[in-house]
Amino acid sequence: MPAKKAIVSGEEMNRLNTADTKGQKTDWETINLPGKWLELIDPVSVQSLRFDADGYVAATIGTKEALAAPIFFWKVKNGILLISDDEDSPAMMELSKPRVSGHPLSTLGQILSVTDENGREIQYKLSQPK
Numbered sequence: 001m002p003a004k005k006a007i008v009s010g011e012e013m014n015r016l017n018t019a020d021t022k023g024q025k026t027d028w029e030t031i032n033l034p035g036k037w038l039e040l041i042d043p044v045s046v047q048s049l050r051f052d053a054d055g056y057v058a059a060t061i062g063t064k065e066a067l068a069a070p071i072f073f074w075k076v077k078n079g080i081l082l083i084s085d086d087e088d089s090p091a092m093m094e095l096s097k098p099r100v101s102g103h104p105l106s107t108l109g110q111i112l113s114v115t116d117e118n119g120r121e122i123q124y125k126l127s128q129p130k
Helices: none
Strands: 005-008 010-016 037-040 046-051 056-063 071-077 080-084 093-100 110-116 121-127
Touching: none
Parallel strands: none
Antiparallel strands: 005 010, 037 046, 037 121, 046 056, 056 071, 071 080, 080 093, 093 110, 110 121
């Protein structure tokens, strides 16, 4: 059965595949990461990242069966979000080309689409807990 399509602002959008919705281009400074959460949208892997203003990231990573809760460091350099084990180590995660979709005041949060260091498109739920 083909995916249902909807017309949004004159464009066709596949409602069953959120990767088809790229979102509005933005940058990390506009997103303003301190105080925000990124939750990976994935049926198997778990990755929840909570950013603070001092450069720390409280993470929950793993699978639905096994989780870890490390603390990482984050910074933005040349428009790329870099996440590393400590302030001086090379980045273990590089996220670029952020695009946001969804209303910023939505209680459901927004969808953040990014490109990782391998060129893969990844989506996160972007939210700010109250």
